Amino acid sequence: MREGSLEAPTRHPIDWQSADYYDEAKLDAEMRRVLDICHGCRRCFNLCDSFPRLFDLVDNSKNGELDTVDSKDFKPVVDACTLCDMCYMTKCPYVPPHEFNLDFPHLMLRYRAVEANRDGVKLKDRALAATDFNGGIATVVSGLANWATDADNKAARGVLNSLLGLNPEAALPKYAGKTLEAEAQANPPQRAENAPAKGRKAIVYATCYGNFNDTSIGKAALAVLARNGVETKVLHPHCCGMPKLEQGLIGEVADSAKLVAESFAPYIAEGWDIVALVPSCALMLKFEWPLILPRDENVKRLAAATFDLSEYVVDIARKEGLAEGLKPLDGGVAFHVSCHSRAQNMGQKGADLLRLAPQMDLTVIERCSGHGGAWGCKGSNFETALKVGKPAARQIAGAGKKYMVSECPLAGMHLAQGVERMESDAPKPELVSHPIELLARAYGE
Numbered sequence: 001m002r003e004g005s006l007e008a009p010t011r012h013p014i015d016w017q018s019a020d021y022y023d024e025a026k027l028d029a030e031m032r033r034v035l036d037i038c039h040g041c042r043r044c045f046n047l048c049d050s051f052p053r054l055f056d057l058v059d060n061s062k063n064g065e066l067d068t069v070d071s072k073d074f075k076p077v078v079d080a081c082t083l084c085d086m087c088y089m090t091k092c093p094y095v096p097p098h099e100f101n102l103d104f105p106h107l108m109l110r111y112r113a114v115e116a117n118r119d120g121v122k123l124k125d126r127a128l129a130a131t132d133f134n135g136g137i138a139t140v141v142s143g144l145a146n147w148a149t150d151a152d153n154k155a156a157r158g159v160l161n162s163l164l165g166l167n168p169e170a171a172l173p174k175y176a177g178k179t180l181e182a183e184a185q186a187n188p189p190q191r192a193e194n195a196p197a198k199g200r201k202a203i204v205y206a207t208c209y210g211n212f213n214d215t216s217i218g219k220a221a222l223a224v225l226a227r228n229g230v231e232t233k234v235l236h237p238h239c240c241g242m243p244k245l246e247q248g249l250i251g252e253v254a255d256s257a258k259l260v261a262e263s264f265a266p267y268i269a270e271g272w273d274i275v276a277l278v279p280s281c282a283l284m285l286k287f288e289w290p291l292i293l294p295r296d297e298n299v300k301r302l303a304a305a306t307f308d309l310s311e312y313v314v315d316i317a318r319k320e321g322l323a324e325g326l327k328p329l330d331g332g333v334a335f336h337v338s339c340h341s342r343a344q345n346m347g348q349k350g351a352d353l354l355r356l357a358p359q360m361d362l363t364v365i366e367r368c369s370g371h372g373g374a375w376g377c378k379g380s381n382f383e384t385a386l387k388v389g390k391p392a393a394r395q396i397a398g399a400g401k402k403y404m405v406s407e408c409p410l411a412g413m414h415l416a417q418g419v420e421r422m423e424s425d426a427p428k429p430e431l432v433s434h435p436i437e438l439l440a441r442a443y444g445e
């Protein structure tokens with residue numbers, strides 16, 4: 001729930017196909033209108049680095065008002081936005097249907113779309129956003145890819161860092177030797193007979209991270225769903241486009257949306273649910289794609305059929321009841337609610353999922369990790385990302401639990417780096433990639 005408002009936020013379709021959207025004078029007028037409201041409000045002062053940059057700009061201007069700030073100085077404000085959606089979802093009382101009609105993240109997106117349209121996107125940023133393409137190659141040569149991307153490999157990382165603008169200390173995701181799709185085909189999960197959810201059929205949308213990087217999330221999901229009788233298939237027709245959205249490449253995101261929605265359409269027509277393994281990707285399918293392609297029927301049907309992974313398992317628990325066999329986990333869990341889980345407006349489904357294990361000792365942390373996808377791995381962003389994520393990392397370290405987990409695996413990795421830097425002799429918690437893995441362990445999988 002947002003502060004100061006009882007109404008649910010609504011979002012307008014993104015007008016990216018109109019010429020007006022890219023009109024720089026109109027964009028500047030909208031930036032000035034919105035930033036001036038934010039300057040007067042300042043509720044979001046501690047959410048990220050965008051707002052402090054904005055407020056410093058205004059406070060250091062000639063008259064302390066926005067009208068003496070040069071428009072070219074807005075760029076660092078935009079660059080600091082990770083599109084986490086937290087200002088929109090949790091703070092802003094002026095989002096539609098309020099007459100101010102304020103959508104700060106989508107305004108940052110428009111600024112980037114105008115830049116991308118005018119100047120193109122740098123090759124290194126394009127390379128980082130090509131998660132599908134990179135994953136397809138890197139899984140074939142995963143040993144080499146993991147050697148070259150390891151932060152301890154100073155020589156190889158030095159080359160990569162200068163080519164791609166990465167921070168030398170930022171941990172990068174490892175690549176799997178076999179994709180989740182291939183693993184699931186080679187070892188199809190064995191469904192339990194007479195299990196409570198045996199009528200359900202779920203397409204597991206592997207997502208780039210779940211398919212190419214960390215297949216443990218998908219394997220745990222398949223094991224839990226099979227134990228509960230759900231028929232599953234793992235598919236990854238294409239990336240959801242979130243990394244390209246961060247670059248303002250909205251047309252390319254629309255292409256991904258059309259392709260994936262068309263691939264899933266026949267399954268949805270046959271009654272399959274769609275379950276996305278990573279919250280940012282679920283957010284794209286459920287909310288961003290319908291705003292980008294509001295008239296595409298396949299996209300609309302896909303949005304209605306899509307579940308976040310935690311949401312799906314909790315839905316089974318509520319409607320059919322989970323299969324028996326869950327045992328308590330020793331040591332407790334510090335659970336981070338990722339921004340893109342919160343942005344799905346579904347409640348704390350990851351925490352609900354963990355509480356399905358008996359006697360769960362849970363600490364829930366609802367602060368931004370600061371990571372923001374590829375954003376937090378780049379140059380000076382990494383230190384900013386650690387600073388933004390410090391309150392969450394401190395809460396995790398202070399919780400004294402055996403495990404730490406975020407629904408967003410990249411946020412989890414980043415928070416683990418923050419926890420590692422905390423000055424404390426206390427043992428560090430074990431990082432787990434997703435709450436579903438702990439539920440699978442509670443089942444003895």
Ligand code: SF4
Binds near residue numbers: 047081082
């Ligand atoms: S979307 Fe997130 S990063 Fe961007 S301005 Fe809002 S709170 Fe900050």
Ligand code: SF4
Binds near residue numbers: 038043
């Ligand atoms: S986004 Fe909304 S809540 Fe945040 S500073 Fe701006 S006007 Fe205030």
